[in-house]
Structure formats: structure tokens, C-alpha cells
Amino acid sequence: MTQILLLNGPNLNLLGLRQPEIYGRETLADVVAACTALGAELGLKVVAKQSNHEGAMVDYIHAARDNAAGIVINPGAYSHTSVAILDALMAFDGPVLEVHISNIHKREAFRHHSYVSARAEGVICGFGTEGYLLALRRMATLVKK
Numbered sequence: 001m002t003q004i005l006l007l008n009g010p011n012l013n014l015l016g017l018r019q020p021e022i023y024g025r026e027t028l029a030d031v032v033a034a035c036t037a038l039g040a041e042l043g044l045k046v047v048a049k050q051s052n053h054e055g056a057m058v059d060y061i062h063a064a065r066d067n068a069a070g071i072v073i074n075p076g077a078y079s080h081t082s083v084a085i086l087d088a089l090m091a092f093d094g095p096v097l098e099v100h101i102s103n104i105h106k107r108e109a110f111r112h113h114s115y116v117s118a119r120a121e122g123v124i125c126g127f128g129t130e131g132y133l134l135a136l137r138r139m140a141t142l143v144k145k
């Protein structure tokens, strides 16, 4: 089955446990379960990773070069700071889709720019955790092309 890396960045392990007014009530485990189930329907094997460490995220992206056809990534706060994650994604050949649970454009100015968007085929933000599912549907189309 076509493998997709679902990569979540720093603090997203706290999803559903804090700040539900911004990030909703679903936990990361709920998101991963929903993506795994939808992936199976779409013929995609979703491999989910989360890290609070920039270098570890770079390592997951490097590993995806050998075993994933595409990457769905919510880089968390590293979206706004990390050239290293952008560079790692630049070295990945398949489609990259960027997800933000909140609408980063409605929030503080420092969240308005994402380095990762320069590499992403598409960006979804402000759709809550449903954004991951929408990205996965789009990914199914992109990897079949």
C-alpha cells in the first residue's frame, strides 16, 4: 500500500488536553486513528509521527525519502522559524501538504508566515482537525497522478 507520513510538530501531543477553544477537543491519538481509517479507505497506509524536536522532525522527513510517497505535515511553531525543516522537505521528492488546525492568518502576526509553505503543494488552515482528513483526501489524488 502507498505509504504517507503524517508528521506533527512541537506541542501537538497536547492536542485535546489544553486550549480546546483554539485547537478543539480531539486528541492527537483521535486524529491519528481518524487518518488511519480514512487512509485505509483511500488505499493509503498512514504512518504517524510526532516530535517536539526540530532535528527529529528532519530525521523523519529524511527517512520518508525511502518509504513514503507523500507527507502531510503540521510543523507547529517550527512552521514560522525552521529553515531546516524546509530544507529537509526540499530534499523529499513527493507531494507535501501543510496543515494548521487554527487559522494562522487570524492570529498573531508572527504566525502569518510559514517557511514550509514554500515547499507545500497546498496548505489547509483553520478547518480544525478536519483539515488533516481533507489533506489526506487531496494526498490520495496527488499520489495517484
Ligand code: CA2
Pocket (backbone or CB within 6 Å): 010, 011, 012, 014, 015, 016, 017, 018, 019, 023, 074, 075, 076, 077, 078, 079, 099, 100, 101, 102, 103, 104, 111
Ligand atoms: O494551528 C496549528 O495547527 C499550529 O500549527 C499549531 C501550533 C502553532 O504554533 C502554529 O502557529 C499553528 C501550536 C501547537 C500547539 O498545540 C497545542 C495543543 C493543545 C494545547 C497546547 C498546544
